[in-house]
Amino acid sequence: MSKKVKVDVNRKDMTKLQWTWHLMKQNWVGYVFLLPFAVFFLLFTVIPVVASLALSLTSYNMIQAPKWVGFDNYIQMFLNDDLFMTGLKNTLIFAVATGPTAFILSFVVAWFINQLPPKGRAFMTLIFYAPAMTANAYTIFAWIFDRDSYGLVNGWLLKLGLIDSPILWFSNTKYIMPLCIGISLWMSFGTGFLSFIAGLQGVDKAQYEAAAVDGVTNRWQELWYVTLPNMKEHLLFGSVMAITGAFGYGDVVTILAGSPPTDYVGYTLSHHLGEYANVRWELGYACAISVVIFLLCFGANILIQKLIRKVGT
Amino acid sequence: MARQKKLRTINHRVVLNRSAGGDFAITFMLLLLGLLIALPMYLQIINAFKPLSELFIYPPRFYVTSPTMDNFKNLFSLMSSTWVPLTRYIFNTVFISIVGTFGTIMLSAIAAYSLSKMNFPGKVAFFKLVIYALMIPAAVGGIVTFILISRLGMMDTYWAYIVPAWGATQNVFLMKQFMESNITDAVLESARLDGASELRIFWQIAMPMVKPAWLTIIVFSFNGLWKTSTSIYIQSEQLKTFPASVTQILSAGIARTGEQAASAFILMFVPIIVFIITQSNIIETMGSSGMKD
Missing domain, CATH: 1.10.3720.10 (MetI-like)
Incomplete structure (x- = not known):
């Protein structure tokens, strides 16, 4: 839970990576809440666009595997x-x-x-x-x-x-x-x-x-x-x-x-x-x-x- | 200052300068444009109630002299002569509208809560992705979505209608913007200090505060699903929607003009009524629809 626990951490003592990791651990509930939507969003909105970019460089008919054509x-x-x-x-x-x-x-x-x-x-x-x-x-x-x-x-x-x-x-x-x-x-x-x-x-x-x-x-x-x-x-x-x-x-x-x-x-x-x-x-x-x-x-x-x-x- | 004198005030509030000519010009143009926009809608409604003799009359009429329900009766008798009963098509449309809408509202509300009221690395980047997604027409990802739906074994199932709606971007965008400007952090903070879990804060404090936003999403999402017509994912006749079956029946062409108008009337009647009921909530939600950064 992201209760404001008084932890003995000070941003100055940490590298940027450590601080990010600290924030991620502290606010993990945020990711859990985002996850269900993120799955559908990535699957049906983001991946289709990105994959289209990749498939556009192939010859593909869904039956045979895509063939690279540049x-x-x-x-x-x-x-x-x-x-x-x-x-x-x-x-x-x-x-x-x-x-x-x-x-x-x-x-x-x-x-x-x-x-x-x-x-x-x-x-x-x-x-x-x-x-x-x-x-x-x-x-x-x-x-x-x-x-x-x-x-x-x-x-x-x-x-x-x-x-x-x-x-x-x-x-x-x-x-x-x-x-x-x-x-x-x-x-x-x-x-x-x-x-x-x-x-x-x-x-x-x-x-x-x-x-x-x-x-x-x-x-x-x-x-x-x-x-x-x-x-x-x-x-x-x-x-x-x-x-x-x-x-x-x-x-x-x-x-x-x-x-x-x-x-x-x-x-x-x-x-x-x-x-x-x-x-x-x-x-x-x-x-x-x-x-x-x-x-x-x-x-x-x-x-x-x-x-x-x-x-x- | 000399200018100050020109300001009219009522109860110490400034009355803005409004010329009568300007008011007239604006009202006139708005009415003219409004008539132009409303005319086709009006004709669509009128045609639905015209008997055959008035539909095929020369010159065509802008009004109906003896309104009738014949077009609706014919539409339903045509539809009940198909081997899949009409009620099944209607059930399908209602079912996907309700399940799709319920899913998108839950998913987008909790995601929007997390994006607007919680602080974690990556959330800014994620929301940027959501905004970029708004800038891409649906057709762009269509092919891969098709491949995905088929690989996931969702071809020819209700899921093919519903699941893409659950990833709808606009709903998360609207919900997040609304939560950001309508939920004060102090309320959430005090609940957190009382030891309430985030899930409980979301459900019992945040959700009741954003009623206009989820009503809006219900309306938008329901309207979108309600008009779902022929789908490339569906082959089984039993799984087709009401609009799809209407399209099939009406493909017979000009002779079905009356039935066509009747079906259009049914399909537009529901969204219009829903919009009239929820209009003030929708406008309130759209108030925070701006793109901040």
Whole structure:
């Protein structure tokens, strides 16, 4: 037990290693408490990522033992795999189009909502959070953008005489990407958004008063001089949620536009990964694709974290 | 100071400068955006209650004139004609939601207690790993997770749904942040001096103090498991979930538009109700969701 026993130990008498060992012995209960979660966390989160790195350097199909191939998978991917390049391009487009937009939109809406009275605040939070919470609600877009005249948009465009024949929304290469990006933004008011709402409520009212005394005259200055600096920690969390969501994008495309979509428009790295993992059983190659997703997403996260930390310093 | 004069005060508290124009603009934009967000949700709900004659009408309608429960009845009769009874799918979904949620709450609460309120070498590094894990999309580790699940003999068992949920990172993150800012060390310290064991302090003192956090985790985790659909780990029809069986039935396409809307309604109804009930607790928890270092 970590009871504060008066032990005759003095940090000065010990080497750093001895001191660490002493702390470990004294607080062993901490490790015991952490252990159950740590087992599942290591097994199903950490090891899979690390092992993917290793397997990406092999050729593996789960039946035979992995065969070392060095960087062949990566060379193959970047030089001979046109679909990989398509997936990479689309993943980047989705990430750039949805990530920052989702982040900024979530913050702006949360900031708007924060200026409402409490009842209105709770109601509007529910309205914006609902699409993200109910993951399958987006299936309604299959009806809204249905290919025939019974679909909402086609029906009305025909009725109003704006088009002569129904548009095949989710099969038309012109529309797949914009639609999927729009739907992704519709669903983007998620955990990060809730964090913003909560963070804004947590900013100390006295600070706004102090700012008013110091000469802040409107809410825009308040936002810049008081709110944003106070929200930094929540902005960091929100950015992680937005970026990680943007790079994992793929399910919505599969459900609405099919897999693969027409001419591979909207085909992302997640789809390419699925193709090699579940259809072709080339797991080494699939791991190499997942490593690329990992590097892109993790890299973007670290970069943005650095940028946000710089704000106001 | 001249500026001081401009400040309005009520009961000696400063009233912040708020222009009526700004209030109007913000409310207007918020309502507009809110309508845009709510419209698809509204249509999803409306479609669930449209009879066939109104679903296939030209031009399509934004409202329903003679609401009906037919879509729900059809959905259930379609589902009961499958060889695995509907109740089994529902049981599966409820079972994995409850067991998965219970497990993650126990594991993440005790781990978060240890990370926030106990002091041992390595805990900072461990928490850093947790934060890094938040930055990685689930797809990245998917292949090795698949290999692990199969090597552990969990293929085609309930464990395949449940066990990965127990390692969920976000729950530990939220719980730890909340404990750190809502449990004062003095309370724990005095209990320690009274000779209470750490386990008892965790269970009888810390846990009751972080009710908003575990309610939040219950909601997030339950929602996540509740929508678990087709899984690559499951082949047996008897082990499939309610959403998975709905997907199978609805794959027949456009003719099932009504049933599709009915099933979506059922699947979104539960999380929305749960969120309405727990909203204030969730917002309280998210208040400490910031990333400190």
